[in-house]
Amino acid sequence: MDVFLAVSLRGGDKMADKKFDIIIYGATSFVGQIITRYMHDQFADGSIRWAIAGRSHSKLQKISDAIGLSGVEIIVADAADEGALRQICAQTKVVMSTVGPYALYGDLLVKVCATTGTHYCDLTGEPQWIRKMQLRHEADAIKSGARIVHCCGFDSIPSDLGVHFLQRNALEQFGQTCARIDMRVLRMKGGASGGTIASMINMVKEAVSDADLRRELKDPYSLCPQKHLFSVTQPEVKIAYDAVTGGWIAPFIMAGINTRVVHRSNALSNNSYGVAFTYEEAVVTGQGGSGKRKAKAAHWGVNALMIGLAVPPICWLLETFVLPKPGEGPSEKAQLEGMFELVLHGSTAKGETIQCRVTGDRDPGYGSTAKMLSQAAACLAKDVPNSVPGGFWTPATILGDKLIERLEAHAGLRFEKLP
Numbered sequence: 001m002d003v004f005l006a007v008s009l010r011g012g013d014k015m016a017d018k019k020f021d022i023i024i025y026g027a028t029s030f031v032g033q034i035i036t037r038y039m040h041d042q043f044a045d046g047s048i049r050w051a052i053a054g055r056s057h058s059k060l061q062k063i064s065d066a067i068g069l070s071g072v073e074i075i076v077a078d079a080a081d082e083g084a085l086r087q088i089c090a091q092t093k094v095v096m097s098t099v100g101p102y103a104l105y106g107d108l109l110v111k112v113c114a115t116t117g118t119h120y121c122d123l124t125g126e127p128q129w130i131r132k133m134q135l136r137h138e139a140d141a142i143k144s145g146a147r148i149v150h151c152c153g154f155d156s157i158p159s160d161l162g163v164h165f166l167q168r169n170a171l172e173q174f175g176q177t178c179a180r181i182d183m184r185v186l187r188m189k190g191g192a193s194g195g196t197i198a199s200m201i202n203m204v205k206e207a208v209s210d211a212d213l214r215r216e217l218k219d220p221y222s223l224c225p226q227k228h229l230f231s232v233t234q235p236e237v238k239i240a241y242d243a244v245t246g247g248w249i250a251p252f253i254m255a256g257i258n259t260r261v262v263h264r265s266n267a268l269s270n271n272s273y274g275v276a277f278t279y280e281e282a283v284v285t286g287q288g289g290s291g292k293r294k295a296k297a298a299h300w301g302v303n304a305l306m307i308g309l310a311v312p313p314i315c316w317l318l319e320t321f322v323l324p325k326p327g328e329g330p331s332e333k334a335q336l337e338g339m340f341e342l343v344l345h346g347s348t349a350k351g352e353t354i355q356c357r358v359t360g361d362r363d364p365g366y367g368s369t370a371k372m373l374s375q376a377a378a379c380l381a382k383d384v385p386n387s388v389p390g391g392f393w394t395p396a397t398i399l400g401d402k403l404i405e406r407l408e409a410h411a412g413l414r415f416e417k418l419p
Contacts, residue, residue, distance in 0.1 A: 015093040015119075018091060018092055018093050019049070019091045019092065020049045020050055020051050020073075020091055020092040020093070021048045021049045021050060021092065021093050021094060021378070021381040021382070022039075022048060022049075022050040022051075022092060022093070022094045022095075022096055022377045022378065022381055023050065023051045023052070023053050023075065023088055023091065023092040023094070023095055023096070024036060024039065024050065024051070024052050024053065024096050024098070025053045025054065025077070025088065025095050025096065025097045025098070025099060025109065026053075026054055026097055026098035026099035027052035027053065027054050027060060027063060027098070028054045028056065028059040028060060028062075028063055029054075029098045029099065029100075030328065030329040030366070031098050031123065031329070031366055031369060031370055031373075032052075032054075032098040033063055034335070034366055034367065034370040035096070035098065035370045035373060035374055036052055036063060036067060036069070037067050038370050038371055038374050039374055040067050040068070040069055040072070042374065042410060043378075048378055048381065048382075050072065051072060051073040051074070051075055051091075051092070052064065052069070052072060052073075052074055052075070053074075053075040053076070053077055053088055054076070054077070055076065055077065055078040055079065056076070057074060057076045060074045060076070061074060075087075075088060075091075079099055079105045079106070079108060079109060080108065082108055082112060085108060085109055085112045086112055086116065089112055089113060089116040089118035090116070092118065093118070093119055093380075093381045094118070094119040094120065094121065094377050094380050094381045095109065095113055095118055095119070095120050095121075096120075096121055096122070096373060096374070096377040097109055097120065097121070097122040097123075098122070098123060098373075100122075100123065100124065100126075100198070100199050101126065101198050101199040101202045101203075102122060102124040102126055102129050102199070103126050103128065103129040103132075103199070103202055103203065103206065104202060106122070106124065106129065106133075107132075107133070110133045110137055110148065111136070111137055111140075113141075113146050113148065114137040114138075114140040114141040114144060114146045114148060114390075115137075115140045115144060115146075116144060116146070117144035117145045117146045117390065118146055119146060119147045119148075119149075119380050119381070120146065120147070120148045120149065121148075121149040121150070121152045121373065121376050121377050121380055122149075122150055122151075122152065122373075123151075123152060123153040123155075123369060123373055124150050124151060124199070125151065125153075125155040125156070125196075125199065125254065125257040126199055126202075126203055126257075127216075127217065127222060127223060127256065127257050127260050128203060128206060128207075128213055128216065128217065130150050130151070130223055130392075131216065131222055131223055133148070133150075133392070134223070134392050137392075138391055138392050141390045141391050141392060142389060142390050142391045143390070144390055145389065145390040146390045147380060147384065147388065147390055147391065147393055147398060148390075148391070148392045148393065149376065149380060149392075149393050149394070149395060149398060149399070150261075150392070150394075151257065151261050151394070151395065152372060152373045152376040152377075152395055153365075153369035153372055153373055154254070154340070154360075154364040154365055154368060154369045154372070155254045155257045155258055155261075156254075156257055156258040156261040156262070156394075156395070157372045157376070157395050157403075157407075158340070158342055158358045158360065158364075158413070159183060159254075159258035159259075159261065159262060159281065159342070160258070160261050160262055160265055160394055160395050160396040161358070161395060161396055161399075161400070161403065161404055161407075161415070162183065162342060162344050162356060162358040162415065163181055163183075163262050163265070163273075163279065163344065163396065164265065164396035164400060164401075164404075165356055165358075165404060165415045165417075166178065166181060166344045166346050166354060166355075166356040166417075167181075167272070167273060167346070168401075169354060169356065169417050170346055170348065170352075170354050173352075173354060174348050174350075174352045174354075176348050176349070176350075177272060177273050177274060177277075177348070178273070178277075178346030178347055178348050178354065179273075179274050179276060179277060179278070179347065179348055179349045180277070180278045180279070180346065180347050181277075181278075181279050181280075181344055181345065181346045181347075182235075182244065182279075182280050182281075182282070182344070182345045183252075183258075183279070183280070183281040183282075183342055183343070183344045183345075184242070184244070184245050184249065184281075184282055184283070184284050184342065184343050184344075184345070185252055185281070185282070185283040185284060185340070185341075185342055186245070186284050186341045186342065186343055187339065187340065187341040188283070188339075188340045188341070188364055189337065189338045189339050189340070189363065190330060190334065190335070190338035190339075190340070190362075190363025190364050190365050190366070190367070196365060197323045197324055197325075198325075200309065201309055201315065201319065201323075204306060204309040204310050204315075205309075205315075207310075208310050217256070220234040220259055220260060220263060221260070221263050221267075222260055223260040223261065223263070223264045224260075224263055224264050224266075224267040225264075225267050225268070228267045229271060229275045230263065230266075230267070230275060230277075232275075232276045232277075232278060234259070234278055234279065234280065235278055235279075235280040236280075237249065237250070237251045237252070237255070237280050237281070237282045238251070238299075239292070239295045239296055239299050240295075241292075242282070242284065244345050245284050245343070246287060247284045247285065247286050247287045247291050248284070248285045248286060248287070248291035248292045248294070248295040249282035249283065249284055249285065249295060250282060250283055250285055250294075250295040250296075250298040250299045251282060251283070251298075251299060251302065252281045252282050252283045253302055254281070255280070255281035255282075258281055259279055259280070259281060261394050261395075262279050262396075263277075263279065264394050265394045265396040265397050268393065268394060268397040269396075269397055274349075283298065285298060305318075329365075329366055330363055330365070330366055330367075334363060335362055335363045335366055335367035336362065336367065337363075338362050338363025338364065338366075338367055338368070339359070339360060339361055339362065339363070339364075340359065340360045340364040340368065341357065341358075341359045342357065342358045342359070343355060343356070343357050343358075343418070344356045344357075344358070354417070355417070355418040356415065356416065356417050356418060357414075357415075357416050357418055358413065358414070358415055359413065359414045360411075360412055360413050360414075361412035361413075362412060368411070368412065368413070371407075371410070371411035371412060371413075372407065372411060372413070374411075375403065375406040375407055375410055375411050376395060376399060376403060378406065379399045379402050379403045379406055380398070380399065383399070383402040383403075383406075384398060384399070384402075
């Protein structure tokens with residue numbers, strides 16, 4: 001599949017004289033610390049030149065001392081200081097950002113990267129913010145050559161690359177891609193962090209006061225280019241028995257962002273999945289009466305959380321006494337014991353079927369996400385041809401098979417076609 005946009009190529013390699021390949025912006029955040037340790041272990045051979053950045057030198061130094069980052073430079077820059085952010089961009093090929101909620105703290109960095117031709121990747125799962133960044137900065141990114149890649153963590157690399165992997169195999173086996181794909185979360189173990197919860201709370205607060213945003217969040221194609229050709233109604237997952245997996249299913253909380261990224265990948269790849277392509281995600285809760293009860297509990301639990309976050313007094317109580325706060329997250333033991341297993345079921349227009357599986361060996365939100373983002377940044381810095389134009393890409397359309405290779409070799413993920 002041709003995954004590159006048919007737009008004019010601009011300029012050559014402007015990155016050869018950069019001091020660093022990657023700068024981690026937000027290295028003192030919860031996930032930033034995990035990433036920093038992973039980068040230290042993974043690239044000790046010097047194959048990637050990298051530095052850490054954030055707004056507090058003392059906190060950055062503390063992280064550096066704790067990990068033993070001998071020779072790794074510390075750069076101080078506040079997310080609201082455009083001059084400091086420009087100095088970061090002047091020194092690196094790629095900025096890897098962990099500073100969320102991105103809707104609150106991420107705008108200026110994307111603007112600076114887009115206008116200076118600096119490549120960028122992050123962990124956001126905030127569709128309303130991604131769309132805003134596309135509308136504001138994509139023209140600048142295309143002009144400057146900056147390649148902007150959101151959603152390089154658990155949302156949405158396993159889904160986006162899983163679909164890419166399945167479609168590539170379907171094309172090889174059947175001579176055509178699948179018209180429908182259903183992703184099922186078979187197993188997932190890991191804890192949520194305060195950063196993820198803070199992003200969710202902010203999105204709910206925005207939607208409560210903005211009717212246009214509420215309509216946008218119902219549009220499965222909201223992240224597709226404005227002139228996309230898609231109009232088919234997408235499946236709406238409810239509590240149901242799933243004949244394919246033989247168990248009960250419930251809506252998957254990350255589907256809201258993952259499905260939009262997959263549809264954008266379809267659009268950016270010249271509709272290679274088809275203009276009538278349908279995609280859904282659900283979590284398998286088990287078989288029999290127990291599975292049905294768990295599906296109901298999962299469904300109503302998510303609904304209750306969203307309703308609670310929309311009511312200010314309840315939201316305050318949840319933030320204060322129940323939900324993890326920014327900077328908090330699963331323990332190292334929980335990260336090591338975590339894992340995930342996803343299965344994707346595809347069917348062509350002729351009724352031919354194919355299945356693929358994606359697994360990870362750490363908790364999805366942090367242990368695996370840290371490795372995914374780090375390898376995405378390395379892939380963006382090292383593996384993307386100079387001829388690829390700037391713009392707002394997805395992991396599948398700009399990193400694709402090269403990133404799958406990196407993830408399988410260095411990040412504990414596995415992509416496999418099932419018999």
